[in-house]
Amino acid sequence: MSKGGVTSSDVAKLAKVSQSAVSRAFSPGASVSAATRKKVLKAAEKLGYRPNALARAMISGRSGLIAVVVAYLDNQFYPVLIEHLSRALQEKGYQVLLFMTDPGDQDTLVQKVLQFQVEAIIMASATLSSSLAGECAKTGTPVLLLNRYVPSAPTSSVTSDNLEGGRLLAHFLVDGGHRRIAFIAGNEDSSTSRDREAGFYRGLAERGVVLWRRAVGGYTFEGAARAARTLFASGDRPDAVFVANDHMAFAVIDVLRAEFALTIPDDVSIVAYDDVPEAGWGGYRLTTVAQSAADMVAATVDILMAQIDRRAVQPRAAMIPARLVIRDSARIPPGRTREPGR
Amino acid sequence: MSKGGVTSSDVAKLAKVSQSAVSRAFSPGASVSAATRKKVLKAAEKLGYRPNALARAMISGRSGLIAVVVAYLDNQFYPVLIEHLSRALQEKGYQVLLFMTDPGDQDTLVQKVLQFQVEAIIMASATLSSSLAGECAKTGTPVLLLNRYVPSAPTSSVTSDNLEGGRLLAHFLVDGGHRRIAFIAGNEDSSTSRDREAGFYRGLAERGVVLWRRAVGGYTFEGAARAARTLFASGDRPDAVFVANDHMAFAVIDVLRAEFALTIPDDVSIVAYDDVPEAGWGGYRLTTVAQSAADMVAATVDILMAQIDRRAVQPRAAMIPARLVIRDSARIPPGRTREPGR
DNA sequence: CTGAAAGCGCTTACAG
DNA sequence: CTGAAAGCGCTTACAG
Numbered sequence: 001m002s003k004g005g006v007t008s009s010d011v012a013k014l015a016k017v018s019q020s021a022v023s024r025a026f027s028p029g030a031s032v033s034a035a036t037r038k039k040v041l042k043a044a045e046k047l048g049y050r051p052n053a054l055a056r057a058m059i060s061g062r063s064g065l066i067a068v069v070v071a072y073l074d075n076q077f078y079p080v081l082i083e084h085l086s087r088a089l090q091e092k093g094y095q096v097l098l099f100m101t102d103p104g105d106q107d108t109l110v111q112k113v114l115q116f117q118v119e120a121i122i123m124a125s126a127t128l129s130s131s132l133a134g135e136c137a138k139t140g141t142p143v144l145l146l147n148r149y150v151p152s153a154p155t156s157s158v159t160s161d162n163l164e165g166g167r168l169l170a171h172f173l174v175d176g177g178h179r180r181i182a183f184i185a186g187n188e189d190s191s192t193s194r195d196r197e198a199g200f201y202r203g204l205a206e207r208g209v210v211l212w213r214r215a216v217g218g219y220t221f222e223g224a225a226r227a228a229r230t231l232f233a234s235g236d237r238p239d240a241v242f243v244a245n246d247h248m249a250f251a252v253i254d255v256l257r258a259e260f261a262l263t264i265p266d267d268v269s270i271v272a273y274d275d276v277p278e279a280g281w282g283g284y285r286l287t288t289v290a291q292s293a294a295d296m297v298a299a300t301v302d303i304l305m306a307q308i309d310r311r312a313v314q315p316r317a318a319m320i321p322a323r324l325v326i327r328d329s330a331r332i333p334p335g336r337t338r339e340p341g342r
Numbered sequence: 343m344s345k346g347g348v349t350s351s352d353v354a355k356l357a358k359v360s361q362s363a364v365s366r367a368f369s370p371g372a373s374v375s376a377a378t379r380k381k382v383l384k385a386a387e388k389l390g391y392r393p394n395a396l397a398r399a400m401i402s403g404r405s406g407l408i409a410v411v412v413a414y415l416d417n418q419f420y421p422v423l424i425e426h427l428s429r430a431l432q433e434k435g436y437q438v439l440l441f442m443t444d445p446g447d448q449d450t451l452v453q454k455v456l457q458f459q460v461e462a463i464i465m466a467s468a469t470l471s472s473s474l475a476g477e478c479a480k481t482g483t484p485v486l487l488l489n490r491y492v493p494s495a496p497t498s499s500v501t502s503d504n505l506e507g508g509r510l511l512a513h514f515l516v517d518g519g520h521r522r523i524a525f526i527a528g529n530e531d532s533s534t535s536r537d538r539e540a541g542f543y544r545g546l547a548e549r550g551v552v553l554w555r556r557a558v559g560g561y562t563f564e565g566a567a568r569a570a571r572t573l574f575a576s577g578d579r580p581d582a583v584f585v586a587n588d589h590m591a592f593a594v595i596d597v598l599r600a601e602f603a604l605t606i607p608d609d610v611s612i613v614a615y616d617d618v619p620e621a622g623w624g625g626y627r628l629t630t631v632a633q634s635a636a637d638m639v640a641a642t643v644d645i646l647m648a649q650i651d652r653r654a655v656q657p658r659a660a661m662i663p664a665r666l667v668i669r670d671s672a673r674i675p676p677g678r679t680r681e682p683g684r
Numbered sequence: 685c686t687g688a689a690a691g692c693g694c695t696t697a698c699a700g
Numbered sequence: 701c702t703g704a705a706a707g708c709g710c711t712t713a714c715a716g
Contacts, residue, residue, distance in 0.1 A: 005481075007693055018703045023695060030695095033701055048480060053457040054396050054405060055693035058708045063396060068440075072425065074619060079421035083414065086442040095458065098410075098438040100428040115395040116437065138390065139347075254624035277416060282596035283625020349709055360687045365711060372711095375685055397709035400692045 006049045015043035026051050057117060066304070067118040069099045069109065071126045075219070075247040076276040077293070078125050081146065084297040085122065092305060094119070101126045110135055120304045122146055128155065142307035144300055147291075149191050149317065156307070156315040158299045160291030162195035162273075163202070165322030166242075169271050169289060170203025172324060173240045175333035178269060180212040182238035184227045184252065186219040186245060193219075193244045196273055200242055212238055217248045224248035228255040232262075240269040240330065246276045246288055253284060253329070269330035285328040287338075295320045348391045357385035368393050399459065408646070409460040411441045411451065413468045417561070417589040418618040419635070420467050423488065426639040427464065434647060436461070443468050452477055462646045464488055470497070484649035486642055489633075491533050491659065498649070498657040500641045502633030504537035504615075505544070507664030508584075511613050511631060512545025514666060515582045517675035520611060522554040524580035526569045526594065528561040528587060535561075535586045538615055542584055554580050559590045566590035570597040574604075582611040582672065588618045588630055595626060595671070611672035627670040629680075637662045 008022040015022070017036055024030035025040035032040075043049075057063040066089055073079050086096045097116060101109050103126075110132045113121055121136060124146040128136075130153040136143045142156065149157035173181055183200060186193035204211060215231050217224035224243065228251070231238060243249040249272035256262040256270075264270055272279070275290035299318035306312035326338040350364040357364065359378055366372035367382035374382075385391075399405040408431055415421050428438045439458060443451050445468075452474045455463055463478060466488040470478075472495040478485045484498065491499035515523055525542060528535035546553060557573050559566035566585065570593070573580055585591040591614035598604040598612075606612055614621070617632035641660035648654035668680040 009693080019693090020695080020703060020705095021701090023693095024702090027695080031701060036701075048477070050453060050457050052400075052459060052693050054399050054459050055708090056695075057396050058394075058400060058693080058710090059695045061708080065439075073421035074425075076418065076421070079415035079418070079424075082421075082440070083416075083442060086440055090442060095454075096440040097407075098424070098428055098440045100425060100432065111392060112437075115392050117394060117396050135390075250623055250625075258624055278620060281592055281625065282600055283592075283623065351709080361709090362687060362689095362711080363685090365709095366686090369711080373685060378685075394709050397692090398711075400694090400709080401711045403692080 006047045011040060011043045011047055011049045014047060015039045063117040063119055064094055065097045065116055065118045066094045067097050067099055067113045067121045069101055069123045069126045071101050076278055077274045080293045081124055084293050088297050088301045092301065106132060114139055119308050122300060142304055144304060146300060147192060154315050156303050158296050158318045161319050161322045162192055163199035165273060165289035166196040166199025167203035168322060168324045169242055170200045171207060172333065173269060173271060174207040174209050176269060176331040178240035179209060180239045182213040182231050182241045183211060184215050184217045184224060184241060184243045184248060186217060188216060196244055219248065221251040224251040225255045228252040232260050238268065243270060243272045246272045246274040246279045246286055249286055250284060264329055265331045271330045275325050287327045287330040288325055290323045290325050291320055348389045352389055353382060353386045353391045356389060357381045405459045405461055406436055407439045407458055407460045408436045409439045409441055409455045409463045411443055411465045411468050413443050418620055419616050422635045423466055426635050430639050430643045448474060456481055461650050464642060484646055486646060488642060489534060496657050498645050500638050500660045502662050503664045504534055505541035507615060507631035508538040508541025509545035510664060510666045511584050512542045513549060514675060515611060515613060516549040516551050518611060518673040520582035521551060522581045524555040524573050524583045525553060526557050526559045526566060526583060526585045526590060528559060530558060538586055561590060563593040566593040567597045570594040574602050585612060585614045588614045588616040588621045588628055591628055592626060606671055607673045613672045617667050629669045629672040630667055632665045632667050633662055
């Protein structure tokens with residue numbers, strides 16, 4: 001009683017059927033007569049019976065749990081992702097087990113995750129060493145890196161087409177007449193930041209322009225603010241900045257306005273990446289590259305479902321198209337038009 | 343093998359001890375000799391053994407799972423809450439099982455939650471009918487409403503001191519010289535919105551002022567934008583607006599600036615509630631009431647741990663103090679000073 | 685300290 | 701369609 005108490009045996013007794021019959025009445029597709037099912041359901045209702053998902057998981061080997069590992073939620077891209085993910089997974093009959101990681105405790109984290117017999121692991125805003133990915137592979141647990149990848153690890157991943165996105169942004173800036181163009185990176189070891197940067201260089205090169213300056217923001221507000229200050233400290237200022245994600249761009253814009261009295265985009269153009277909800281807010285109206293959370297989640301669920309069902313065993317890498325969203329934070333090249341206001 | 347495979351019996355065999363000994367070696371505080379534990383750990387290491395958390399949960403009756411139920415994550419207050427919650431709970435040895443709910447499927451949701459044998463349920467940005475709360479009580483699962491409460495249900499809750507917060511805001515506005523003061527509510531049936539409003543009225547009354555106008559924003563961007571438009575449609579406009587939460591206030595400010603060409607706070611003062619991270623951003627610099635997510639989470643964990651351990655059985659209601667954060671979205675009364683910039 | 689045994693609440697062959 | 705039985709991988713009295 002102290003644990004809730006009602007079991008399938010209790011229901012069986014009341015309904016005068018076997019315990020197996022009760023189990024079958026609650027398993028879609030099991031062979032039970034309508035009459036038996038009805039008796040069982042009635043008894044279950046009366047007793048307030050609810051199948052124990054843990055016992056079911058134990059015996060069936062399917063926990064219905066999928067781990068989502070994140071490191072922080074202050075970048076609004078991740079909450080959006082988690083909401084989509086959670087809804088999509090619930091739709092498929094899975095539940096999200098959330099893990100917040102600190103960089104460093106990777107090893108214990110993976111152990112903990114695996115103890116819960118999760119059917120898959122989604123790593124968002126966090127990454128996995130290839131040795132840890134190997135651990136997971138050994139248990140047959142599919143792992144998917146969301147919004148990042150590790151080139152050396154044979155792990156599934158879903159990313160935006162960061163190269164193409166960076167390229168789009170470079171063209172946009174050069175076509176807008178900018179020549180002293182700077183870049184503020186996220187983390188140096190982030191595949192996402194690196195790809196966006198590489199694409200940006202390619203785009204600049206295609207227009208015959210070379211990067212003016214570069215700084216690192218570390219994906220934090222404070223880091224981005226510092227990067228902005230060093231970039232604009234000298235008189236020889238950039239006329240445009242590509243910030244590796246929206247989250248940092250908000251901090252950059254705040255610093256340029258408040259501390260340098262700069263007007264955007266008249267004095268300097270800012271472009272970024274992600275198109276988080278705040279990017280459309282009136283206080284910023286960021287020109288940015290959208291990476292659709294809905295599309296990324298759809299691809300994630302596709303890959304994972306295939307791997308869980310063993311229809312696929314090979315890791316798969318999905319890439320979501322990048323789409324430029326033109327708003328008001330950067331000078332607009334002739335012939336291009338901005339999105340309608342929010 | 344297909345399921346990962348290594349069990350405590352496998353380890354026992356290799357270590358030449360009983361299966362119970364293996365179990366004890368992995369239970370902190372169990373009585374095992376150092377020698378046995380060492381043998382077991384070595385064998386476990388070699389085999390890659392990891393205790394099955396589900397089996398442990400089954401037998402011990404403690405799943406280590408706590409359900410967090412939310413309805414949406416676009417209001418940044420909730421991601422912040424979830425991050426704190428998840429870290430605090432992990433610290434205590436619990437893991438967050440995340441449920442996204444749609445208003446309406448309340449019943450099936452609770453059934454699903456309870457099937458997982460969670461040790462407690464935290465309802466944030468969602469609420470529970472008293473009949474469903476009763477269901478949970480019947481199984482002995484503590485339920486806590488976070489940032490809301492249901493007066494009729496004997497359920498634990500943690501809220502900000504919304505009455506006091508509303509009062510503070512009213513005084514601030516009146517002392518700032520405003521007389522045509524409007525309020526934009528969240529949902530009419532939200533205890534949080536109602537309490538903020540009630541406190542606001544009290545504060546106005548204490549200064550001999552009566553509310554000028556009122557509209558409902560429904561906690562959404564679109565709703566808040568619509569509310570702002572109706573409030574400002576006539577020539578007889580408010581000179582200040584208290585918006586029930588920050589999230590809606592951003593939309594209100596955007597509309598007033600973009601569609602009515604109003605300057606804030608020169609033409610109209612805006613105050614709100616929550617102090618989400620964006621409230622400090624340069625584009626808004628909201629004067630708002632902070633409700634500390636860290637404090638709310640600390641109270642939540644306190645209450646829940648006591649109830650899980652059966653040290654407490656009575657529902658408890660905790661109230662977190664409200665603190666006014668003065669920034670630049672409202673005219674500042676003489677003698678008061680604003681927070682330093684971000 | 686240690687092992688044999690019972691049992692948590694289910695699912696799923698196996699016979700009938 | 702139905703029931704008896706085995707078993708998922710553990711924890712925890714119970715003896716020794």
